[in-house]
Amino acid sequence: MRVIRKLTEEDFEKYVPLIRGAFPDTEFDLPVTGGNLRERFVMAHNQDNSSEFYGLFEDETLLGSMRLHHYTMNVFSHPLPVGGVGLVAVDIMRKKEKVGRDLLSYFLRYYREREVSITLLSPFRVDFYKQLGFGVGTKVNQYRVNPSHFQNRGTKKHIIRVTELDQELVLDCYQRYTELTHGMIAKTEMEAKLMFADPDDHIVAYKKDGRIEGYLVFKFKRLCPEDNFSAYDLIVKEFIYETPEAFSELCTFLSSQADQIQRIILNTQDEDFHHLLVDPSNGYDNLLPESNIQIHQTGVGIMYRIINVPKLFGDLSDHNFGGKTLTVEIRVLDKLLPENEGNTLVHFQGGRASLLDEGTPDVTIELDIANFSSLIMGAVSFQKLHDYSLVKVSDPRFKKELDQLFQPVQKPICMTSF
Template sequence: EHFFSIFLEKNIHFVALYPFRPDFYKKMGFGYGPKIYQYLVEPLSFPKGPTKKHLKYLTIEDQQQLIDCYNRVAAKKHGMFLKTTSEVSFIFKNIENYVIAMEQQGTVQGYIVFSFKKQSDDNFMLNNLVIKEFIYETPQALLELSTFLNSQADQVNRIEWNTQEENVHFFLGDVRNGTNQLIPSVYHASAMSGVGLMYRIINVKGFFDELKTRNFNGVTLTLKLIVMDSLLVENSQQLIIEAVNGTINILESGSYDVEVSIDVAELSSLIMGVVTVQELFMLSQITVSDEHYLQVLQHFFFVIEKPTCLSAF
């Protein structure tokens, strides 16, 4: 409650946290963010490109280049926080970290922060490479950095990559994790997944007022949104949202086409694009007064890109 009051006083309507227990914070009105996928693949699973001539190791003197690259990616990618100087300094101050970058025409276009993890106390040559941060602006930067990882085949056993990108298995070669486990009927064990970052709207009306500059996919619709919030009682709100060609306005009263009832946790995940109206409806997490409007609501709330967050806080 203190956390909420701090940000409500600052006129901030949307917050995020990492949960010590997801189910606990779910009951507190926080909605799930994107899953993370932990791949454990052989180095040769990373594609080998035609060159790695633009690669170089970065030092703390190059930290501004790293910040600029990261922040350019963050500005274009839904859900990411901008990186601070102190965050970058921590990367370079950790003596276990290595930073390799793809630089072209004096600009860093991608980089990997990585370290090594011992796999045996008896054999110092058995190590895994652990990717701590993998940022790339262009396909060329990704492929050149991938070429570096591919070249580690004689140095490391496997590469651990934690990513929120759902479809990197299209990029990698052999995505199996080495367990040889089969999931019925014939699905090969690859990435382990986990839930973490959670989102919460703490002022529903204030949040939708901020979204008046966003286009809701060109949809024309008037809906009554009933939001339940068991913790922040003042946030249990009913809004009539009028959308004309995707531009919304909040009405004090009037008629509407459809009524939607939803808990603030699911609304927070929905509005961020983590889950869709159709999925929530099938899972009994949303109530719609007229099911004929499901497709329109699906289109209204649809977010092209799921959120990504690489920041630790």
């Protein structure tokens, strides 16, 4: 018989071989203790109250595991509790036995029972998680830029190297940015500690009048050490800024590294980032058809899943859905979580949503939970879903109003890795 339960300290003897088999050669974001991997996981298990480790057991044999994360996320300026899952691992001898599916099903119900309406994860395979109802979020673009192609405004007089005295100011800057940015996740206490724990990480910041208004976290990667000990790439891990002035001086700092750095590698969900750069080409000299220059590589970032549709609209009762006045019946299909499937009648008055127990809708829409999750998070427009035949509309005359209803000001931005 299969049982899913929270891991005990003794279970980590079984957990480490399992996780090593699932993620060989992976560096795990864990407390630095000087001990072995088991001790580091045990420390995270005991000290990080924002996460929990769970395992799927069959007759006390550990077949799979996952790490649940209790987060707070900015959802259209509403700080909502959300559930994240990471390190989903299955014993290599028990693949294709629905271990992962059972773990994910438990994960969804775990948070639904705690009245959370949104869950999220970083996918290892998009198709697998789409089948489980997770919708694609904002794309991530990786730039590989020559430092001299960042704009150099001629001054970086407010740029400092962050010391222990500045740590709280850095975290305050991140929190202010989170409060203004849809999709951002507040740093947990453990994440805040780990941010300053890696000796290979460097942090510089824009500091003015005793306040940090932007910062960079980065590390160096040596290139061809046997040939040239002084050639490096600079890998940006976190880039936060609140003002154009902070952004400008941080870009000037990056530009000034050109004498030693060959490429700055930066992952961003900013779709307009290429406008900043003198030359956004990635250095591979690849041409797309019709002589179009390749400027970045693109990947799928965070995937989202709504696990309680009526609860979500209750959570967002103060959000303005496009200023529209309209009554919509939303029919959601959810095979994995049938208690989330069904019809939700929502009346929008001047953009404010309220649930109705009964009534006649102006229009009915029908779509699966993955596409609904992408739509409600603002990762895709209603018009595009309709163009792709991924949503059904009872009356096509309402297509424009529905597109305006769900049109976000901003796509979700997430810088949290888990």
